[in-house]
Amino acid sequence: MYKILPRILVSALLFSLMVGCANTGTTNDETKDWSADKLFSEAKSQQGSRDYTKSTQYFERLEARYPYGKYAQQAQLEIAYNHYKDQEPALALASIERFMKQNPAHPSLDYAMYLKGLVNFNESQGFLSALSKQDMSERDPRAAKESFMAFRELIVRFPDSKYSRDAQLRMGYLLGAMANYELHVGRYYYKRGAYLAAANRGKALIDNYSNTKQVEGALALMYHAYNKLGMTDYRDDAKRVLLKNFPNSTALEQDILSDPYWWAPI
Incomplete structure (x- = not known):
């Protein structure tokens, strides 16, 4: 009997502490009584102050508490924007894909x-501004391509x-860069x-980016x-096509390995 009683007391004490901690966490949630309007307003305010982490927290609570309200869908977009501004591209793209899938x-x-398109565009800038000393044949311009495709879909569907x-x-810009x-x-x-x-890389350039000035170099x-x-x-075919399309070209006389500004699309 004497051995069991302390265990019961310890268990009761631990349970009390757990309840106390849970109540404390609930009490400290300043947003617990906020309306959807207030949550949205405060989230936008934090966004305007560039506190994107706090803003995202508010938008997430808004979406969780009012999933069928007028702000829920907008909150998804705002969360994506916050991740974009907070330099979290993976989270931004995941949020965008979720929004597009749920709200076609x-x-x-x-x-x-x-x-x-913007998220991938910004990602592509780090790739495109890399130093030419690096082994670029092993790098993947995927972000630039995905950015281009996103912008193209936008223009086609919403001209x-x-x-x-x-x-x-x-x-x-992306065409020239790629x-x-x-x-x-x-x-x-x-x-x-x-x-x-x-030679095959030059041909691929002409096939895929025929309207760019880089065709001359290719x-x-x-x-x-x-x-x-x-x-x-x-x-001889390459020379003939070059001079036909660029009659004043001096590309053949230039050093083929001179490539100091390859990343500058303009």
Whole structure:
């Protein structure tokens, strides 16, 4: 009897402490009595003050407490925006995908597509600004491609959206950037004696980015690569196409390995 009683007392004490802690946590939740309007307003206020973590907490509570209210869907978008501004691209993209999947006919779907493009666009900048000393043949410009596709979907589905014009401008930038990447990698292969791979990279650039100025450099790369391979017919075809499309070109006389600003699309 004397051995059992202390155990009961200890268990009761532990239970009291657990309840006390739970009550304390509930008491400290300043938002527990807030209406949906107040939660949304405070979340937007914190967002305006650039406290994106606090803002996200408020929006998450809003969505959890009022899942069918008028603010719930908007809260999902706001959370995605907060993650974007807080430099959490993976969380931002996950939030955007969730919103788009759950709300395929939402009036702000165009904004969600635009935000998806922006998140990937910012991610692509770190990739595109990398130093040319790195082994770029092993890098993947996936973010740039996904950004381009998101902007393109926006323009196709919502041509009159207020975000379409900016999306078009960013698409033009991305095209040039991705074409420059292809050209750089082709030169990387050429420098290492992989002439067929270099020629193929130049051809891929022309096939995929035919409206960019990098086509001139790609044709010059193909000319030199085919010349190294002794493939004179292909070499002469590359030269003919180059001079037909760029009659004043001096690309053939330039150093094919001179590539100091490959990441600059303009």
